[in-house]
Amino acid sequence: MIRIVFRRVLTIIGCWLITNNYIYAQSSRSLNLDVCYRLAENNYPLVKQYALLEKTKEYSLTNASKGYLPQINVGGQASYQSDVTQIPISIPHIDIPSMNKDQYKLYGEVSQPLTDLFMVKHQKELVYANAAVEKQKVEVELYKLKERINQFYFGILLIDAQIAQAEVLKKDIRSGMNRNDVAIANGIALKSSSDVLGAELLKADQRTIELKATRKGYVDMLSLFINRTIDEHTILEKPFTATSLMTEINRPELKLFETQKKTFDVHNKLIDTKALPHFSLFFQGGYGRPGLNMLNNNFDLYYIGGVRLTWNIASFYTRKQEKQLLNLSQNALQVQKETFLFNTNLTLKQQDSEIAKLEELIQTDRDIVQLRENVKLSAQNQLAYGATTTNDYLIYINAEDQAKQNMIIHEIQLLMAQYSFKTTSGN
Template sequence: MKIKIYTLWAILLIGKPLLGQNVTLAMCLEAAQKTATSTKQKEIEQELGKLNARVIQTGWLPQMSLNGQTTYQSDVTGLAIEIPNLRMTPINKDQYKTFIDINQLIYDGGASKTRTMLQDLSSKNSLTRIQLANRNLLQETQKIYFSALLAQENRQIWETAKEEILARKSVLETGIRFGARTKNQLDILAVELLKIEQQIIDIRAAKTIAVEMLNLLTGMKLNNLTSFQIPANIQKITPLSYETYEMKLLQNQQSLIATTEELNQSKLRPKAFLFGQGGYGNPALNMLKNEFQSYYLMGVRLNWDLSSFYTKRLNQKSSQLQKELILQHQSDLERQLSMQYTKMSEEVKRYEKLIEMDQAMISIRERISVTAASELDLGTITATQFVTEKNAEKLAKQSYLLHQIQKLAFLQDATLLFDSNSSL
């Protein structure tokens, strides 16, 4: 689901108490995203990916090392024959050397390129995990929002019922003053008012809990006076899609396995280097010249690690097993998503039918309550009978409200879960 951006709203909402102001689901979801650490985590992960890629690329830079050594050996090279008119200075048994080695990689069998691909996939995998955590956060925010909304709308029903009972109570009090009604009927309404007050206290507490949890998740300053708006009715459930973040994680794992196979193949290939060494020592390259001299040498080196062939078949078998395991996970996930979607879809259909019946019952119950109120005023029915009819009306309205909000909750949850265009 593409969440609408309410930048100005987010600035106004965070850090400022919302006394009696209207708050929408989209505003809460947007605030939750802004407050969550996932945005910062994305930035850090992207920066880490860039840094690690640069580290891998340094493998193509000349590798240099400065070395020094001094040795003493038990014997040295010498000539066992004497040559007339040629006097040779014996080579010292103590030898000294300081030198710098330079190696330049010119071919690595594709290892550096493959490592860069692995790093990119690893970063992509981490970002997908962050998006999954963000979606779960939005689902939790959405769930609590609907809890607050249900408590708010439920309280309105009870407040309306309270006003109706108070109105009937006033009529009865007038009748009692003129001796037309008994005090017993008034006591029945008084008890009903106390029951209503108890319900309102419970509902107020439920909303307070939901509001405090929303404040923690969104960073907003909501309170019991905040009015939660009913989201616009979604006409139909989002089509089933297997491109969820859980599935993307498995797809990323497949790519990681394939790229790791390429890296293992690159280890079977030889590597070529240009190398050079320059130094100063006694002796230098001329072992027969017993004096300190500077020297250098350069060339091409080929390195082929044949021990990589030891694990070739084992690595291939391991990769094959990992692929099969991921395919099993994908199959299980598709089945779970299909079951979840079927459940959501059927629940939405069920609530649509229940809502139609609720509307019909409310219409009938309202007519019955109006008639009962008139009959109570005239004294043709008792307060108990009136309360019974009024409670039936309340239950019908509560049922309608509950079914309507539950239907919306399923539709919104399906959008978050199955909408592949969701920008989290």
């Protein structure tokens, strides 16, 4: 009993493993457009820029944060002056010392900015804003990959559909050859008529060879972009036809304009902060001649500490012009945004017209294909009885093949136009 249960468990596990392996094999042989987008972005060399930008931001923030730390200065001076301060009185029996004209000073000073902390805060905001701008620029460049992937992906889909249609054409030719053999056997058709169909079959084979060679070129380029091997067994899934297309623009370029606008806001804060008075605490200690006691002509230690005020009034000279330049840059950015939206909307209008045209053409293609197929089927039946010639039959099947080729091209073009519309709008 235990053995039977054990065997059943092994059987279930074995079936589960086989099923999973089969599903994995099937999934690994198929690709869809969204996966290609993601793989292309991850494989594109520019994606490495993200890590570099993050490191740059970290270093810049670290440097900006150093503004919170006390500032340390070390200085020295040796000088000779033409005159010194003297006491203009003379007292008998009292020697009033006078300062030497050669003086020396070596000192160190520690200062802690107070109001400069606002400057540091805005500098850090600027680092974040610039990092966001550079990151969004990378996003914009990576987004452009979608259009290139669309060209390769839909190009392969079109070739696959044309190869499948070539096989249908070969099938029709072979069917005609079988029926023509019946006519030859009955003495109502010449043997040379079979050669006409055979030559046409070889011509169809040549067409398949050309299509497969072209497909390999597209596949090689797509494989390079997504860094994944694609062979003849890989199935590219046909995207769904979009029923409704959103006209609202959600492109990464718009976010780039917004992030650039934030940098202008931070620059404006920095201009205002630069014009404010700056307070700091300081402590200075040194050694020199004279020290703080001007009447002591010997080398001496000294120190001094307190609060210092500095105000660069010259910043008011350029503050207005800096604001105006910043305003001009903001206006230029707004013009770039409006130009981008105008051109994008114009492209969307053109693509929408192309989609409408292709939808009408496909509806007409279906009617043409149906009519051409009816004529072909009638000619196939007549071929066996010698009521039509092989040349006429070839005309009919080639006409049907051309009609199907047109429909295939229009269907793939419609899909590509729809996804180009989605790519252009950012949806």
